[in-house]
Amino acid sequence: MKIAFKKIGAQTKKVDVSKEGLRIEGTLRRAQGTLVDLGGRMSGEVEVECIRCGESFSLAIDEDLKLRLSDGVYRGFDEEADVVEFYDGSIDMEQILDSESASIKLDYHICPKCKQQEGDDNGSTKETCE
Ligand SMILES: [Zn+2]
Numbered sequence: 001m002k003i004a005f006k007k008i009g010a011q012t013k014k015v016d017v018s019k020e021g022l023r024i025e026g027t028l029r030r031a032q033g034t035l036v037d038l039g040g041r042m043s044g045e046v047e048v049e050c051i052r053c054g055e056s057f058s059l060a061i062d063e064d065l066k067l068r069l070s071d072g073v074y075r076g077f078d079e080e081a082d083v084v085e086f087y088d089g090s091i092d093m094e095q096i097l098d099s100e101s102a103s104i105k106l107d108y109h110i111c112p113k114c115k116q117q118e119g120d121d122n123g124s125t126k127e128t129c130e
Contacts, residue, residue, distance in 0.1 A: 034071040050111035
């Protein structure tokens with residue numbers, strides 16, 4: 001799915017794309033100048049490799065996504081969001097999915113089996129539910 005930067009004006013544009021089990025639902029909104037903000041949610045599953053045993057397992061993904069998309073080279077630094085550059089005047093949603101899934105794969109992951117063996121000895125943190 002490709003969307004021309006030109007087509008994103010004052011009104012937001014909804015996107016809903018999925019590839020290889022990963023899905024992005026969100027909206028594109030014109031920021032300043034050549035920048036477009038993508039805000040939404042990423043969900044699904046990504047196949048990752050356990051750093052302990054090397055086995056691959058599928059990791060459930062459900063997180064907020066915030067990206068700043070640049071029409072051409074972006075020469076600034078953005079603290080609020082990661083910037084993704086596109087060079088042909090259009091936003092390639094598949095490219096975003098690919099790079100998000102690639103960056104998830106680059107993280108350290110421990111499979112449920114190894115986690116269980118590890119037990120609670122690494123000082124488990126309790127997350128508060130909303
Ligand atoms: Zn493992």
